[in-house]
Amino acid sequence: MMLRKYDVIVVGGGHAGCEAAFSAAKMGSSVLLVTMNLQNIAQMSCNPAMGGVAKGQIVREIDALGGGSGMVTDKSAIQFKMLNLSKGPAMWSPRTQNDRMKFAEEWRLLLERTENVDFWQDMVNGLIVEDGKLKGVKTTMGVEIFSDAVVLTNGTFLNGLIHLGEKNFKGGRSGEGASYGITEQLVDLGFETGRMKTGTPPRVDGRSLDYSKMEEQPGDENPSKFSFSRETSALEKQRSCYITYTNDLTHEILRSGFDRSPMFNGAIKSVGPRYCPSIEDKINRFAERNRHQIFVEPEGWNTVEVYVNGFSTSLPEEVQYAALKTIPGFENVKMFRPGYAIEYDYFPPTQLKHSLETKLIENLFFAGQINGTTGYEEAASQGLMAGINAHLKLAGKDPFVLSRSDAYIGVLIDDLITKGTKEPYRMFTSRAEFRILLRQDNADLRLTEKSHQIGLASDEQLEDVRNKISITNKIKDVLNKTSLSPEEINPLLEEKNSALIKQKNKANTFLMRPHIALSDLRMASENLDKKLSKVDEGNLDALMQAEIQIKYEGYISREQDNALKLNRLEEVKIPEHTDYDSLSSLSAEAVEKLTKIKPTTIGQASRISGVSPSDVSVLLVYLGR
Template sequence: MSDDIYIVGGGHAGTEAAFSIARLGLTCTIITMDVDAIGRMSCNPAIGGLAKSHLVKEIDAFGGLMPLAADHSGIQFKTLNMSKGPAVRSLRVQTDKKKYSRYIYNAIKENKKIHTKKGEVVSFKTKNERVKSIKLASGEVLNCNGLIITAGTFLNGLIHIGKDTYRAGRLGEAAAHGLTECLVNYGLHSSRLKTGTPPRVLKSSIDWGKCRISTGDKEKEPFSIFRSRVDKNVNIDTFSVDTSRNTHDIINENINDSAMYSGKVTAAGPRYCPSIEDKVVRFKDRSSHSLFLEPEWLGSDQVYVAGFSTSLPKETQVCALKSIKGLENVEFIRPGYAIEYDYIPTYQLKSTLESKSIKNLFLAGQINGTSGYEEAAAQGMVAGINLSLSTLNRPPFIIKRQEGYIGVLIDDLVTKFIDEPYRMFTSRSEYRLSLRPDNVYNRLTPIANSLGLLDNKFYNKYLHFEKLCADYRKSVSSKTISFNNKSLPLDKFIKQPKNSLFSFFSPKDMVSKSSLFSVETDIKYSGYVEIEKKRANKVLSLEKTLIPKNFNYLDLKNMSSESREKLALVKPETVAQAMRIGGVSSSDITELCFVLSK
């Protein structure tokens, strides 16, 4: 039976799903149009960054694949938001994209429980509202007991460069057809989104002496402190430049040639990762915008121009970049482009990422309206775990909002109306002081172990980490210091912002340092965390209040028509989910609770 589990697509969501399924003892097959493209980084050559690193750390706590690949291929490790509190600091790892995809490819190929098959899934069939078979473009039909669709931007993908448009999933790769139409035929609603990527330019054509330098962390710490060892000799510098008024004038003069401004692209793009056209138009008062020049692999002649995502004609892209100091003689390897693709609005999914209408059909990644490798990998992991649990007749696995950013991500997807590519921010979580990278193992690793996702080596390292934390807590609670001629408990002294436990303890290795930092941060945030716990406990009863699957909201005459319509469309699984749907008022939630209590 387990050999009849299929994953459509071998990107970040698909590979993480496969890795989860294999760790739970089942076998699966990744079906992809290009087996050599497994794990490919389509856009920026980096993992992590603001809030996204929180997702990667949580994937690591579950024993996932992405953090290992990032650590293995990292060429610059840089912690962002260092001027802010530990809860919002974020590790960003600039990677060698070739080494990254090779690591993923080898991990998949070497795993005896994961198979790969070249092909394109164009449709599936169901029996008794459950997936029973899939059909490939070749005409081959395969029995299927579980299907995870992780199609990325390939579903009816359209690439736009200026006035030129052609069908593709990404540059140089064919689009996929049939699956969207199949999903729609089974009653699921689909829509369109847009994303983009910047040009790649020749390293030797850049005047590096005119660029600003950006160095990595002096002490590199990997995403996976239990499983990774980073190369201390590799931590390259990266560089940045600024656009100018002249650059903006060139873009404005040619704005109608941009596919996004000519009316050719009607789908919504990522508001928080705007194209250079959007930056110039929306922020007219800005005299410049920063662009970041990042090599795509170690020793690469190909440089990624981060911050210059565009659908302008190639000649306009070249002209605009040549107006920038340091890029006067820039030469292109390939232009930037925009891509439109199909996605499935996620109110149609459960918190497990299973379809509400078709059993054992799961969706993960950009097909769910998200942007980013990290969001995709997190969804793939959850989908893979839940399909496995369903196959094994075990209860489903759901990370709650108060347990992790992955829980925030998925809860937002299934309760909100996604009308632009969704990306993670720490501000999306009402529990962000509790959901920190430093306490991720304490929060999630016991859950991962109870599911059977971890090997003994990983879990024993976690137990060692937890013992170190307990020992440090005990030592701190028993220590007093002399401060302003008074005796003061050390834990009270540490609560002051500038004071640190590292002045009193000298941890020798990375795991010891991480455990001490976690204890220190727990102490500093303890008051705020207690407030968040009380808030979480108030919501907990609503999380446990289930709503019947076929509940008829249209019969609730004392509820506003807007709330009835939105609740009927989304079909929330719990009262807490209903409460988080935009446009549903607190008085309408009270009415819902009253009816459910009868």
């Protein structure tokens, strides 16, 4: 059998694969999404949630760029929370609980509505490579499908091995087979590979839980949403999550199974995610703690299935069950399926360019867990960028690369290809030098115009952004020009324990004070409130934007200056075939690392571990700077 030739073949239908197919097709490429089971597109393989600290910022960036994750998340959300509101806006992070089945359905429908996307259910077990250039894929059904580019988004399926107590069996996910052939072929072609581990907790029957013994965790009173688009709306009703805790008896039972745990008996040799440890790892590493939080998360609107967040484990199922029954509210628990660990192949991402194209094989792109990341959001953002760059490469255009001051996505990809990773990489706000610039509220202002220029973000998206900027500027203008008298403002200042005034001051100066919000000023001054009502057009996003820009103006300005200084080093290009061995003043470690990574700019070279400031100076002299 012979299928037609495609511009781009995307292998894998997870979060990375969906975004890769969606972006490349929206930009005009013909796309074939090949996945082992079409019923499992966009599976939330682990927890039924999107966003969180730094991850929520990534979902907003994906949406601002024209990707699908934000819209799909909004349409399948059952709860919305803005995390870290007690901190500054750089730390505010949106998070949703989602209906697992609805999330997968919405992604499937979105892809089916996208012109240029075709589907094929099969397992890819090889690549067609000629003269160092990608030509297509081979499948287990013996079908050869030709294309000009391929994006591999294999998740945990490459030689996947599931561990449950002393048992292990081949699989890429519970109930699904592993994928074979690709790793072995890529190694033969010269790629370096490694193994990583991740895990998942048991799923239980919500009807068997006693929620009266747990702490209820409702969603926000006035929920927001992820997508900036007009296509989605905020939730009108929400489902609560709950918190309960392990105890000494829980830990005692779990410890009784340690000798049968693949974590401790040597069966698992690979590295797991540091920031999402298994329950056995937690009670082993933090033996002094007599309890750990357990988040009880519903899997959807209408299902009784519950996700036991915080109880990731690969202990024998009978040990898991006995330990669960000691947790308050879980005394009569019924388990749907036990937790397990899974080991899988990944490819150290230093083998990639910033475009996520591999350095060894032209027109072959990697995205998601194959690059050593963990998390739906990290995977989706890489899929988006790989899909964009596969399309641009075939169109003969320059790659679309986001800098570290442009987006968390830029930080993520630069970290991966410059520093590599030996453990599953997860995004945190602390990884970004410019997090005051990279807020969740301004992702559209930062990225939509860039995306529109390459043909991904729609005209409607760009129009909405320009309208938001216009209204924000009008609001700022009112605040900068309107004076407030002592009679109007002093009662508020006294209430907030802030210094009183003796003469009129502009409204913006009060907004710069801690604990004074724009809503406070509007309540204090009827005149200001009337003026703002004439220009704000009911745009709550613009009002928030104006308030943040005025309140944090000094910090934002300083960070923009720092970004400009550092970005100058990004403009100093390093020729691709530079012979670092010939630069005798470089340290031996710098020569080794620079030769392996092949940085494209001085900025990237300066971030490579082992390249010192003096090595950077040598490179600048060599480049005539």
